[in-house]
Amino acid sequence: xxxxxxxxxCGLITYLTRFTMIALIKKEMFxxxxxxxxxxxxxxxxxxxIFPAIFINDSGSFQLEDNPKIIAAIIAMVIGIxxxxxxxxxxxxxxxxxxxxxxx
Amino acid sequence: MKSxxxxxxxxxxxxxxxxxxxxxxxxxxxxLAIDIGFSPLETMGxxxxxxxxxxxxxxxxxxxGGASSLVIISSVGAVNSRHLLYGAVxxxxxxxxxxxxxIIISYFLIDQAFAISNxxxxxxxxxxxxxxxxxxxxxxxxxxxxxxxxxxxxxxxxPEKLGLSFAVPLTFLALLVNDFRKFINVVVIxxxxxxxxxxxNYIPFKAYVIVAALxxxxxxxxxxxxxxxx
Numbered sequence: 001x002x003x004x005x006x007x008x009x010c011g012l013i014t015y016l017t018r019f020t021m022i023a024l025i026k027k028e029m030f031x032x033x034x035x036x037x038x039x040x041x042x043x044x045x046x047x048x049x050i051f052p053a054i055f056i057n058d059s060g061s062f063q064l065e066d067n068p069k070i071i072a073a074i075i076a077m078v079i080g081i082x083x084x085x086x087x088x089x090x091x092x093x094x095x096x097x098x099x100x101x102x103x104x
Numbered sequence: 105m106k107s108x109x110x111x112x113x114x115x116x117x118x119x120x121x122x123x124x125x126x127x128x129x130x131x132x133x134x135x136l137a138i139d140i141g142f143s144p145l146e147t148m149g150x151x152x153x154x155x156x157x158x159x160x161x162x163x164x165x166x167x168x169g170g171a172s173s174l175v176i177i178s179s180v181g182a183v184n185s186r187h188l189l190y191g192a193v194x195x196x197x198x199x200x201x202x203x204x205x206x207i208i209i210s211y212f213l214i215d216q217a218f219a220i221s222n223x224x225x226x227x228x229x230x231x232x233x234x235x236x237x238x239x240x241x242x243x244x245x246x247x248x249x250x251x252x253x254x255x256x257x258x259x260x261x262x263p264e265k266l267g268l269s270f271a272v273p274l275t276f277l278a279l280l281v282n283d284f285r286k287f288i289n290v291v292v293i294x295x296x297x298x299x300x301x302x303x304x305n306y307i308p309f310k311a312y313v314i315v316a317a318l319x320x321x322x323x324x325x326x327x328x329x330x331x332x333x334x
Contacts, residue, residue, distance in 0.1 A: 073274070
C-alpha cells in the first residue's frame with residue numbers, strides 16, 4: 001500500500017469514529033441513567049492514555065524505578081487538585097520533570 | 105439568545121489553555137514524521153486528513169517498526185475509537201441539526217474540544233450552542249496544522265532531550281483535575297489506568313485504550329448503581 005493510501009484509510013476510519021455516533025444516535029435514546037454513565041467517559045478514557053505514557057518506557061516495558069515521569073505526574077496531580085487550573089497542572093508537571101532530569 | 109459568533113469565540117477562549125501542550129506535540133509529530141521518512145507533503149497530509157494527534161504518533165511508531173498497513177489502520181481506529189464515546193455524549197446536543205452540519209462538526213470532534221464543550225453544552229440550552237464545539241475544534245485545527253508545518257521546517261533543531269512528549273499525558277491529566285475529588289471517578293481513573301498499563305503489551309492492535317475505557321465505564325455503571333440503591 002502506498003503511503004498516501006495508508007494516510008487516507010487512516011483518515012477515513014478516524015472520521016468514521018467521530019461521525020458514526022453523531023449521525024446515528026437520536027435524542028430520544030437518552031435517559032438520566034445513560035447520561036450519568038456517559039458523564040464518566042473522560043475519567044474512563046484519559047487514564048488509558050496517561051498511565052502507559054508515564055509507566056511504559058520507550059522500549060515498551062514497564063518502568064517503576066528511576067522514572068522521573070511518575071514523580072512529575074504526581075506533583076502535577078497534587079497541584080491540579082488544589083488549584084483546579086489546567087495551565088498550572090501542565091506547567092508544574094513539565095517544570096518538575098525538567099528539574100528532575102536536568103538539575104538532580 | 106447569544107449570537108453564534110460569540111459562542112464560537114467563547115469556544116476559542118475556553119480551549120486556549122489546552123492548546124499550550126498541543127504546540128510541542130505538533131512540533132514533535134512533524135519532526136518525527138520527517139525523521140522516519142515521510143515526505144513533507146505526506147506529513148502535512150496526515151495532520152489534515154487524520155487530524156488526531158495521538159493516533160498520528162501511533163501511526164509513526166508502527167510504521168517505523170515495520171507493521172503492516174492493516175495493523176496500522178486498525179490501530180489508528182482502535183486509538184480513535186474513543187471518539188465513538190465522545191460522539192455518543194455530544195450527539196444529544198446535535199440531534200436537531202441538518203446532516204451537513206453533523207458532517208462538518210464531526211471533523212472537529214477532538215479530545216480538547218470535547219473536554220471543554222461537554223461542560224458548556226450541558227449548562228447551556230441555546231439552539232446554537234454547538235458553535236462552542238466548532239470554536240474549540242477550529243482553534244485546535246489551526247494550532248495542529250501550523251505546528252506540524254513548523255516541525256517539518258525545524259526538523260532536528262529541537263533537542264530530543266527536552267522530553268516534550270511528556271506534555272501529552274500531562275494535558276490529559278490536566279483535563280481530569282475536577283474528577284480527582286470525586287470518589288467514583290477516582291476508582292474509575294485507577295482501574296482504567298491499570299488495565300491500559302497492564303494490557304499495553306498484551307492487548308492486540310493497540311486496542312488497550314478502548315478496552316481500558318470500556319472496563320472503566322462498566323465500573324462506573326456498577327458503582328453508580330450500587331451507591332444509589334443503598
